[in-house]
Amino acid sequence: MTAIGTSASAGPTGPATPVPAAAHGESGATVHGPRACAPSKVVISLFASQVSYPAQSWPQFEVDVVSTGSEPCTFNVGARHLVLVIKAGSVQVWSSAACVQGRKSLVTDLVRGVPTVLPISWDRKASSPGCRLASSPVPAGAYAATASSGQLASNTELFRLR
Numbered sequence: 001m002t003a004i005g006t007s008a009s010a011g012p013t014g015p016a017t018p019v020p021a022a023a024h025g026e027s028g029a030t031v032h033g034p035r036a037c038a039p040s041k042v043v044i045s046l047f048a049s050q051v052s053y054p055a056q057s058w059p060q061f062e063v064d065v066v067s068t069g070s071e072p073c074t075f076n077v078g079a080r081h082l083v084l085v086i087k088a089g090s091v092q093v094w095s096s097a098a099c100v101q102g103r104k105s106l107v108t109d110l111v112r113g114v115p116t117v118l119p120i121s122w123d124r125k126a127s128s129p130g131c132r133l134a135s136s137p138v139p140a141g142a143y144a145a146t147a148s149s150g151q152l153a154s155n156t157e158l159f160r161l162r
Contacts (some may be wrong), residue, residue, distance in 0.1 A: 034080045034109055037073035039152055042066070042110070044082075046154035054162050055140070059086075063118040063147045063154065067110035075149075077116055078106035082149045084120050093138050096120060098127035124161060 041108060042065060049060035067073055076082070079100040086094040108116050125135035140161050147154040 007075050009027060034072040035109055036075050037067055037069065037075045039150065040154055041069035041073065042149075043068060043154050044147050044154040045115075045150060046145060046157050047086075047155040048145065048159050050159065052160040053160060057158060058124060059143075059145075061120045061122070061145060061147075061157070063120060064115040065110065065118070065149075066115045068110050069112060072106055072109050073150045074107050075110050075116070076105055076107050076149045077118060077149075078104050080104040080108070080116065081103075082147065084122075084145060084147050085120060087144050087146075088138070088141060092142070094125070095120055095129075099131040 014068060045064040045066070047062045047064070049062070053059050063082065063084065065082070067075070073135055078096060081104075084096040086093055110116060123135075125137055126133075127135060138161065139142045142158065142160055145159065
């Protein structure tokens with residue numbers, strides 16, 4: 001299992017040790033690893049650490065990416081590719097891709113049934129694309145979180161901020 005830390009602004013907070021898609025052998029020649037995963041062979045699951053978060057507590061999420069294919073394959077779990085979005089009703093209030101810092105691209109090998117786990121926390125502030133607007137705290141209430149990569153989307157996790 002590969003664990004990759006991601007902060008509220010989607011920057012790494014811990015070590016990332018993905019297996020590269022292509023490595024260089026002793027002769028300097030490229031040794032090709034697994035091919036990119038077919039989207040139909042990848043499942044993204046989202047888990048919230050709680051259903052209700054007290055004031056001042058940052059919501060914590062875990063995104064699991066799993067291959068269902070019989071052969072190992074590669075998948076990009078970088079901050080520009082695998083995105084967590086928080087909505088209040090139909091309005092997006094935060095996206096992990098809005099203010100990307102650190103690894104925007106991070107390719108990891110997936111083996112059938114073995115998840116790559118990405119912990120993500122949210123600082124309870126609204127985001128804007130490219131961080132053009134100042135972040136402001138969001139009010140208490142009901143929110144929904146979903147993780148996605150391209151056309152792939154996770155389940156939706158509902159939670160409350162108090």
